[in-house]
Amino acid sequence: NAGVTQTPKFRILKIGQSMTLQCAQDMNHNYMYWYRQDPGMGLKLIYYSVGAGITDKGEVPNGYNVSRSTTEDFPLRLELAAPSQTSVYFCASSPDRGYSPLHFGNGTRLTVT
Amino acid sequence: AQSVTQPDIHITVSEGASLELRCNYSYGATPYLFWYVQSPGQGLQLLLKYFSGDTLVQGIKGFEAEFKRSQSSFNLRKPSVHWSDAAEYFCAVAPQGGSEKLVFGKGTKLTVNP
Numbered sequence: 160n161a162g163v164t165q166t167p168k169f170r171i172l173k174i175g176q177s178m179t180l181q182c183a184q185d186m187n188h189n190y191m192y193w194y195r196q197d198p199g200m201g202l203k204l205i206y207y208s209v210g211a212g213i214t215d216k217g218e219v220p221n222g223y224n225v226s227r228s229t230t231e232d233f234p235l236r237l238e239l240a241a242p243s244q245t246s247v248y249f250c251a252s253s254p255d256r257g258y259s260p261l262h263f264g265n266g267t268r269l270t271v272t
Numbered sequence: 273a274q275s276v277t278q279p280d281i282h283i284t285v286s287e288g289a290s291l292e293l294r295c296n297y298s299y300g301a302t303p304y305l306f307w308y309v310q311s312p313g314q315g316l317q318l319l320l321k322y323f324s325g326d327t328l329v330q331g332i333k334g335f336e337a338e339f340k341r342s343q344s345s346f347n348l349r350k351p352s353v354h355w356s357d358a359a360e361y362f363c364a365v366a367p368q369g370g371s372e373k374l375v376f377g378k379g380t381k382l383t384v385n386p
Contacts, residue, residue: 163315190371199281201362201376202316209372217372249315256371258323260306263315 161185165250165264172240172271180235180267182250190253191233192217192261193225195246202249208233209256240271274299276365278377285353286385293348293380295363305346306364307337310379316362322346323368333357358384 166181184191189210194202204217208227222244224236233252237244247268251261275298285291297303304323308316320331327339337348346363360381366374 192372199378201276201378203376204372204374207372215372251315253371258304260308260318260321261316261371261374263317265313265315 163250163252163262163264165248165267167267168265169268170270172237172269174240174242174271176240177236177238178240178269180237180248180250180269182233182235182264183231184233184250184252184262185231186252186254186262187230188252188254188262189230190256191227192251192253193223193233193235194249194251195219196249196266197246205235205248237269242271245269245271274303274365274367274373274375276363276375276377278361278363278380280380281378282381282383284383284385287355288352291348291350291353291357291382293361293363293382295346295348295377297344297346297363297365299344299365299367301367302341304366304368305337305339306366306374307331307335307346307348308362308364308376309333310360310362312359319348319361353382353384355384355386358382 163184192207193205203219206225208214250264277296306321307319360379363377
């Protein structure tokens with residue numbers, strides 16, 4: 160089982176560029192999440208999805224967009240990259256809303272210069 | 273709003289020594305409580321979780337944690353640390369049935385000296 164797969168692992172963007180961070184899971188989990196991790200700040204929820212076609216904002220959604228057309232995939236879109244979006248991004252999934260732990264991908268390290 | 277505090281940003285222990293990582297939370301009811309570990313360059317992996325029942329929970333890699341309602345704490349312990357335990361540890365709290373409201377502490381980085 161691959162679990163949660165994130166691509167790319169690293170990316171450097173120029174200010175104003177756009178990109179999509181890919182996330183795929185093969186565990187048939189309904190719930191998927193995008194977090195960003197900044198040094199000394201823990202993880203902050205950007206967006207989450209409770210199933211195909213359903214997404215909602217987390218704590219820090221500004222500057223990001225998501226879509227969930229299938230159970231497996233949950234891409235995160237940055238439209239106009241800003242230096243404040245320099246971070247490590249983690250995708251996670253879970254089968255339910257609380258009892259089961261989150262399964263994390265290995266992250267995407269994004270630098271915006 | 274719920275919050276999680278990990279008072280120690282960085283802890284250094286010698287291999288074979290005991291370890292305790294502190295976690296305090298602020299929440300009205302008993303939440304779901306988790307400890308995750310993050311090795312360098314990796315995602316987070318669940319060590320253990322508490323929902324109800326026995327307040328001492330066992331996890332993977334020889335870790336355990338004790339829930340103390342009176343102190344709003346969920347401290348992580350290990351009797352004898354191995355060099356491979358060097359990593360960053362995150363305490364997390366969620367209301368029951370609300371994983372989208374999961375709140376992470378800021379993490380404690382563990383260094384293990386030989």
